Amino acid sequence: MSDKKNILVVDDEDVIREFLYEVLSEDYCISTAKDGDEAIEHLKSESFDLVITDLKMERIQGEEVVRFSNETNPATKVIVMSGYASLYSTSQSVNNGAFALLSKPFTIQELISSVEGALSS
Numbered sequence: 001m002s003d004k005k006n007i008l009v010v011d012d013e014d015v016i017r018e019f020l021y022e023v024l025s026e027d028y029c030i031s032t033a034k035d036g037d038e039a040i041e042h043l044k045s046e047s048f049d050l051v052i053t054d055l056k057m058e059r060i061q062g063e064e065v066v067r068f069s070n071e072t073n074p075a076t077k078v079i080v081m082s083g084y085a086s087l088y089s090t091s092q093s094v095n096n097g098a099f100a101l102l103s104k105p106f107t108i109q110e111l112i113s114s115v116e117g118a119l120s121s
Contacts, residue, residue: 004029005119006046010039010053010065011081016104020052023108024115036060040068048076050118052102055082063096070097077118081106 009020010033017032024030031046033039035057043051043065051069055062066078078097083104099118102110 005049007050008048012057051078
């Protein structure tokens with residue numbers, strides 16, 4: 001059995017999901033979801049230490065993923081990613097229970113720092 005932390009990566013862009021998988025999979029167990037619907041299905045059936053979700057997606061937005069994660073497993077930390085980050089979206093994300101907001105494009109170091117910060121808090 002692995003001691004690796006479980007992370008769910010949610011983004012409607014294949015390239016972003018693949019990038020996060022490549023960067024994080026050596027140190028963490030990574031599951032991916034292509035949209036909010038798939039993310040919620042994962043959250044219903046699996047336990048995650050961290051969810052990294054895009055904010056703007058078709059149908060179910062990242063905010064719904066944050067809310068659902070916090071309602072079903074409050075111990076799961078959530079990082080929201082957005083190419084549309086604003087003061088409003090940042091404050092809304094935090095108010096809805098997100099640990100942090102990463103503005104796209106972000107560096108690998110910013111990603112790793114956010115992940116480590118969330119998992120150590």
